[in-house]
Amino acid sequence: MDFICSRIEFAKGLKLAEHLADRVSTIPALQGILLETNKNTVIIRSTDLNTGFQMTVPVREMRREGSAVIPVRPTIQLVSSAGGDTVHVEAEDSIVHFATHTTTSTLKGYPKDDFPTMPKIKNGEHISVPIESFLKAAHSVLFAAARSDIRPEIASVLIRGFSDGLIKIAATDSFRLAERAFTNKTAKQFSFLFPWRRLGEFIRILENFSGSLDCVFDSQQFFVDHQNFSYFTRLTEGKFPDYEQVIPRSFTTEVTANRTEFLEHAKLAGIFSGQMKEMRFKVYPADGLLEIRTTDSEIGEHSSRMKADITGSGLEMSFNQRYVVEGLDPLLSETVLLRFSGSGRPLVIQNPQDVSYIYLVMPMKSV
Amino acid sequence: MTNEELWKLTLHDIEIELSPANFATWFAQTAILDQLNGKIMVGTPSAFVKEWLENKYLKLVLKHLRTHAPEVRSIEFSILSQSMLPPSKTPPPKPHEEQMDFRELYVDKDTNLNPRYTFDTFIVGRFNEIAHAAALAVTEKPGLAYNPLYIYGGVGLGKTHLLQSIGNQTRALFPAKRVYYVSTERFANDIMFAIRTPSEKEAIKEKYRSFDLLILDDVQFIANRTASQEEMFHIFNAMSEASKQIVFSSDRAPKSIINLDDRLRSRFEGGMMADVVEPDYETRLAILQAKTAGKEEYRPAADILEYIASVIQTNIRELEGALNTIVANSKIRRRPLSAEEVKEILSKNTKPRKSLSAQHIIKSVAQFYDVPERFLFEKTRRKEVVRPRQIAMYLLREDFSGSYPYIGQKFGGRDHTTAIHAYLKISNDLKKDERLREEMKTIRSHLYEDDKS
Incomplete structure (x- = not known):
């Protein structure tokens, strides 16, 4: 693998992927981030096997296709702090070279063979939601979700769609309850439970993007496709309490x-x-x-x-x-x-x- | 060979071929869910693991499965439902205990039960032990022990707690059984809806008949609803024919529910009837002690608890209310309350008694003990007079709030210390002497009842 891309874009992708890397995995590669070239882009991916994130960064100059799994911390520190407009990444087996206009470094990577792909959801429901509306609603209720996993259904945020296009997002820890509604262009009836900790991570990712999200989900999992990134997470199974009665x-x-x-x-x-x-x-x-x-x-x-x-x-x-x-x-x-x-x-x-x-x-x- | 044994053997073989880290990452929390015509379903903890196994280890798994089960032809991977994965338990960060919560949110949607009500937190005393024993018997042999079980008694005595515990315990012992708790009001509304909406009629009736344990709270509300009673009767018949358990609660015995269809009444009476009465002093004290256990910081002193237990006699809800008030007050003042303060607070918060005259009290006591009223005023120390006199003094102090000199004066010009002695004596005896408490209760009930007329 050998390519040159924008240093800022590359650093941003690494930082977003960092939160989802599994720091305690028994497989070293899962503690790292995957880099994989794809036509004129490089894919940055991380996962803890429950949630996964990948971002696509445009490549300025593609010299050789390939992939590598890199350690998170040192790479981020290096790429964020080294000056310059671009970064040149070159990998041979599990050795990765980074070069900016004034620095050159060599990092030990992981065997890339051990990196999972993003799962696909077959036969899921599809909806499209503007990031802006979703973010505002999620922000408005997330803090009210229960912090304990004893009752996973309320340690989650309920997201429901109605046939008139209304989407309601609600959370409660049984002491207080917050609900925000917004109208969406695609009208569909659905309901799922987003684990609150995951939603917090997802919000942090969304804050860096605009446009709209193409979501696919079933009762167990949720997948989002955006022109710059994709995100996958496991959902909470269970029934959210019938909160409207309170x-x-x-x-x-x-x-x-x-x-x-x-x-x-x-x-x-x-x-x-x-x-x-x-x-x-x-x-x-x-x-x-x-x-x-x-x-x-x-x-x-x-x-x-x-x-x-x-x-x-x-x-x-x-x-x-x-x-x-x-x-x-x-x-x-x-x-x-x-x-x-x-x-x-x-x-x-x-x-x-x-x-x-x-x-x-x-x-x-x-x- | 069971699925579990087969998977254990297969995993054992796979483990030898893989690095420990790989094995731990990709095969932890996997299981054979089912096998059908040579196809094996393997459950995995996440979509990532599922895809990984499909793409990387399918051949390996198949090979090892076949050495133990040659008939296996294919494998299908799926994602395990969360209920099959080990739950992670982080204790909830508890806000202050004064913080109230939305009770309704704890109710289980399928059973309508609140999981907080269990037998563990139910305090048993003489006043409710039969009802409690019957409830336990029902959970052990639903439909067979006592069917129906009819529990009745006044408000705030723990009937709902007992009913909900029956439901929760049955769920715990027999997860496959369908349990449903419903207030009679809602049940009757459902039935009314069914009668008015023919298209829904069968579905609603079928819904109730399908439960293995149906718990109906406050069944006295069925009175006057003739049409509902008719349908209710048929549902109960169908259920009891199928040996399905029904539990009722009511504020009164079936024979005291007016406008109740005779057929229903005999159904209610046909199983086991158990009443819950007002708790005695020991139980009231035990309840207060249980409620304050582990909350040492603001736990009222023993004599204060005793005082609350002796004053609040009506029901458990009021007892808890009184305790909460005392604890809250002591929190605000950041110190334990004195007996005097407790008395003052409780007198403000308990229902005001009907106004009494001193004459009335003395008359009632004399009547109860069948001694001529004038004997109480005379200077006699005969035992059969001394006791009633002391009780009359106690009541004058406690219920009439008379001053000690006044009380002494009232009884033939006795000294105030005599009145104090009588008051303390009776207060003490009340704690020990069950018969005296009963007598006091009867005297009081006469006192306040007469006053009404």
């Missing part, structure tokens, strides 16, 4: 406030929320006032008040401060609508003008 339909108190102001108050309250993260809301409808209180026995006490439009009855309830702040972030709107539905019932956080995002958080028990 969304309250009627409310006792509704508070409309400036989102940025409310977020600042909530963040400030976090200084005093202590280990329990308890943040207490008091709503005074007659005065149009929302009060936030936190107490930390070691640090001290804090309270803040802000003007708000309030309908319904006054109330006093406690919530986890971090849960509230996290749910406010994806809202991006000027105002926020806080909808309470009584003690022991979830608080619904929404944009009053846009129903595409909904966030629910359960209260904390209190006196």
